[in-house]
Amino acid sequence: ETGVTQSPTHLIKTRGQQVTLRCSSQSGHNTVSWYQQALGQGPQFIFQYYREEENGRGNFPPRFSGLQFPNYSSELNVNALELDDSALYLCASRQHGQMNTEAFFGQGTRLTVV
């Protein structure tokens, strides 16, 4: 059983650029969520994908978007990067519909915007 994997591990971008982060869900999990964790903070929910559609969203602007693919992997895209977007981005997967199933997290992608 493979866990949640994210790529890249680290990334440096310039303000105004666009970035794509990738996540492979744990085997058997069909729901993927993304979280942003700023330095010294707890993770903040960005959105969730199930059946290739966004079905839950936190308080993030539209320049944060995502995709889910038929194999349940997912991408997080951020356009027009701002300095405040610098954070650890965490992906989590779980099996939809089973409330007793906890979310499993990847190691994260550390994004630095300069």
Add this chain to the structure above:
Amino acid sequence: AQSVTQPDIHITVSEGASLELRCNYSYGATPYLFWYVQSPGQGLQLLLKYFSGDTLVQGIKGFEAEFKRSQSSFNLRKPSVHWSDAAEYFCAVFSGSARQLTFGSGTQLTVLP
């Protein structure tokens, strides 16, 4: 909207001492509660969870937590802390309707030799 409060930003204990990390939540329905641990530069690892039933739940690494509905609390405990327990600890509540985990701001644990 749900929320989680972890009142202690930083706790320092000596190795072998007992530990209690506090967590208070606000949620309108029966809460699904979690404790996660995060080592520097790492993702989150689940320590334990509460969904229903016995209010004292056991987790990995010798941790346990007690759910107290009357106090809206879910405190994490360990009888004897090891140096490897030094990390940041996050309490979280899951909202099925919002499809999200809401995390507290975390408690940084330092363990003295």
